Amino acid sequence: MIIIMNSQATKADIEAIESRLADFGFKTHPIYGETKTVIGAVGDKRRLSMNQLLMMKGVENIVPIMKPYKLAGRELQKTQSVITVGNTEIGGNKLTVIAGPCAIESNEQFTEIAKRVKASGATILRGGAYKPRSSPYSFAGLEEEGLKIMRSAGDEVGLPICTEVLDTREVDMVASYADMLQIGARNMQNFKLLREVGKHKKPILLKRGLSSTIEEWLMAAEYIMSEGNENVILCERGIRTFEPSTRNTFDISAIPVTKELSHLPIIADPSHAAGIAKYVGSIAKGAVAAGADGVMIEVHNCPEKAMSDGEQSLTPDMFDELIREMKPIADAVGRVL
């Protein structure tokens, strides 16, 4: 790391820093500029708190050189991860298509949607049994009953299922039904929940937090991986900005940036990014062209009666058309759909 001393720092201040760093096994290399001194320090940063160093007299700032995530980063694993989810894989040559309704509302509703999206080309089913809702008065999901419906429909159509888990107390139970667990955007820094899902082997779809930097997102992946579960899939779902015409702003750059920094696959969720059905297709196609490993699309057989997020759901017909439009784009970037 590099310690930048301020212009008032004395020789004694610099020596105190060097001495502290030496105590922790660092080698130091001071560089004296005209008005400021900087100290290069080589050693294992995990043994020393940068915050403590920051508080020492004469220190202006500290610049880390190494990335704080190890397991999620490219340094220890150079090759792209391919993660098995039920009878399919994420991160390989085949484009992943996760589809289904926001909330599981009934066996009829979910099974019908499952059949339709499977027919169109979906490779994984999604659906919410536990729904995080911004109002305590909104429909919060069918809970375990929903999981049973989902499992049964998944088995019937032959697709793996993915669903969100909200509570540390429910991880075991949800994992007993689902093929992939989703950590939602609002829980991306619910560190207790991250640790808990890290104790399972089921793949984890980790949504980016509403205003999380890519580094914080990879650190959330690191939490899960550091508990032993390396099956993490990133999911970009838009970040919060000042622009009111969409629910969130889909950060398309996150696709090449995470591809560079991490070996983990990345899925695009244009439905939550846009928040409005008519914009979903453009974003989905853009994400595939930009190199995403897959997309996650909300589909509802009757959006105008959906109990949650109807305004961003495609009908099965719209979904079918979108898949057909995505095919030549997937082809253009060397993916199979």
Add this chain to the structure above:
Amino acid sequence: MIIIMNSQATKADIEAIESRLADFGFKTHPIYGETKTVIGAVGDKRRLSMNQLLMMKGVENIVPIMKPYKLAGRELQKTQSVITVGNTEIGGNKLTVIAGPCAIESNEQFTEIAKRVKASGATILRGGAYKPRSSPYSFAGLEEEGLKIMRSAGDEVGLPICTEVLDTREVDMVASYADMLQIGARNMQNFKLLREVGKHKKPILLKRGLSSTIEEWLMAAEYIMSEGNENVILCERGIRTFEPSTRNTFDISAIPVTKELSHLPIIADPSHAAGIAKYVGSIAKGAVAAGADGVMIEVHNCPEKAMSDGEQSLTPDMFDELIREMKPIADAVGRVL
């Protein structure tokens, strides 16, 4: 609510909306403009999903007229809430001063800080036993051992104690030690945790999420209150913006805005907003002048050896000086410090 139809909406579309609204007991009042029609609808919105209406043919947008929070808002309770925490109150004439270290590190550390901040004028002690850290490799708190230290120090100096709870499984245990439970910024939309603390009667210090709107924040309060716990105190701790010179941007306007919209008290946390000790005092004084019911300040007896957030902690001497500077400002706005 007001339903705005788009310029392609037909007479049949408008009638379909009116019929749907009538089914849910609404009275409708269409207003025909030159190119667009809007429909005013009077009734109980909780019975009907706006999202479903949004999906109906010809609808461009829907504008709610009533606020979505009831218990947290001013409509049902006009008077300012005053909430008892141990031997003190928040929201009344007396300015609340919550102080202590980011993390409880040892009995000696915490007790010394407790004595110092009590002597300077603190009214509540703070300290973290369970720490949400962005890296899985960072110190995460002393856990129950920390709670014991805190309880004992609080009893010794005669101040109530406030600490963060992170996990639904730990609420009962943490509540058995603390006088006030803190919900951190990263958990503001951890709805399961909100419901769980709502089942207790202990006051809840509810931090604003990193990128939460004031409406979402009041809806999080509503979650807690709807479970029966009306003892909610809001805490503004800065929001995420593009400005890199401070850790977050303290939203001073949130003080008058929440005072207008809600009867709940509001505390300012300048330490997490600034992220740098030298800026804490200015923000704290500004918040008191703007009408905050109190401040929460991180204080550490040796910031350069703090295990967490040292760079934003005041020393006991700096804290003492800040309290002295805040007194005439508190006085100027009619508060006792």
Add this chain to the structure above:
Amino acid sequence: MIIIMNSQATKADIEAIESRLADFGFKTHPIYGETKTVIGAVGDKRRLSMNQLLMMKGVENIVPIMKPYKLAGRELQKTQSVITVGNTEIGGNKLTVIAGPCAIESNEQFTEIAKRVKASGATILRGGAYKPRSSPYSFAGLEEEGLKIMRSAGDEVGLPICTEVLDTREVDMVASYADMLQIGARNMQNFKLLREVGKHKKPILLKRGLSSTIEEWLMAAEYIMSEGNENVILCERGIRTFEPSTRNTFDISAIPVTKELSHLPIIADPSHAAGIAKYVGSIAKGAVAAGADGVMIEVHNCPEKAMSDGEQSLTPDMFDELIREMKPIADAVGRVL
């Protein structure tokens, strides 16, 4: 428009609003809810300031129903605009490719780049003669000398040229050389400059401001159009967010949103959005797949010696490869490249 009265509004307040609106020729339709009244008002909003109404007693908020832009919007012109720039068109079937260096540095540099990008498939040349630089000590462009170089190179290779204009005093001069004038992001709300370029007939490439909403952007287009110049092309170049890994966040949703709201063509500028050459290709391909009418790419024959923005410039070889990668994507969305 809809005027929402607050819950304290009296009958007299409501009548005062209705009377004021009647003075301006509006017809009013009050709707009485249980706790609040809203007033629908039909008339020509341009004759009356909403801000003034907002200040009247008892008013809580006002919701406009019609869009504030008329010439830039879809209401008066349903068909997509196709704008002629020299020997090419923007907004039609053919994908526009604008390419060239950030700054014009010399005749040799610019002419070589012009030849290379033309050979790869560029349809318009770009280059800066007047550069807005964040430091007063940075290279600010060759000024008129640069325009002469650009004109001569454009004529030599047979491509129209596009360059930025910064100052009302220089519009005539820049317009005498260029085929298309660029209004940069920092000048998107330089209303005097917008009016000045609106008095010319040369097409205007209007970049979105760093933190401008889409509505503000379309209002900036409206400024130009209201002076008589309807040849406006929008250019999305990323917005400012909290994410530090890219210079800006490319708002891919802006493509379908502006397509819905406006008849004006939209060009994507992935170079300024990413700020880093290695991410440019993914964003460019994503933008084409999402429906952009074209892309603008910075290309430099020797990025490591570029006098401005070298870190985001592609080399001619990288540009050539990108064009080849974009072809099948353009084809997939029905565009010719």
Add this chain to the structure above:
Amino acid sequence: MIIIMNSQATKADIEAIESRLADFGFKTHPIYGETKTVIGAVGDKRRLSMNQLLMMKGVENIVPIMKPYKLAGRELQKTQSVITVGNTEIGGNKLTVIAGPCAIESNEQFTEIAKRVKASGATILRGGAYKPRSSPYSFAGLEEEGLKIMRSAGDEVGLPICTEVLDTREVDMVASYADMLQIGARNMQNFKLLREVGKHKKPILLKRGLSSTIEEWLMAAEYIMSEGNENVILCERGIRTFEPSTRNTFDISAIPVTKELSHLPIIADPSHAAGIAKYVGSIAKGAVAAGADGVMIEVHNCPEKAMSDGEQSLTPDMFDELIREMKPIADAVGRVL
């Protein structure tokens, strides 16, 4: 500066950087870590473009050590600047109070307001003769006629006047009437305009851009100062965030941050930050307590008929009350009001 090499950088890459730096007179100090090398470089950065270095093979990132602003920073001038504006000073012991309407509408309107705010304690008059409006159809000011009204009212009540200039072509004319020129938020990076006002000696009130970092703001001040006009006063007026309840988010931290980084005075503009009159007072008092050198408040004698920004204007009575409330706070922070 510090050059961080990536983990693939070869010995040859490092030598190429050192050689390039040596050509520009830098002394280099490589530090070899386990996986990455960093190179400290001491020399005059203005002679070398960091962007060019960034493009060299093997370079991951570059960290500047010195601030890019020299004249606006604390390095060359340690003492706080006090700037004379007509018969008053900004930056000294006396709190500056700038007040007046958003737009000058008539001689009667402006003179009445001028008398009222002078009686309450204002030290400088403000008013807009040239108004930047987001719609081309809105009232854009009385132009030179407005300046004459303003000058005459200022002379009558004995207060200096401050008004915005929008166009390089109008600087001389506006400067011939006004005692202080305002550069508005939308023009903070209109570099041609900054250079033009830098050629005058009249003090410049430089508003922070809607989404400008503090560093960019100080660089805008540097532009003005580098032309010879050192009389720059900063004005914080709120930044754009995701929060919709106020027009902008007042960044109170900008007060202590600019005080640390710069010797220039800073004025708070709570009217544009809040956008709503009822929140102005809290922010104004907070800003004074946080150390601002003054406030700028919009005052209108009849806000409900104001031609611009009525919703955020105080009446003269409200302004008078606010001044009385601010007095004890100014006193508490050692300021005279």
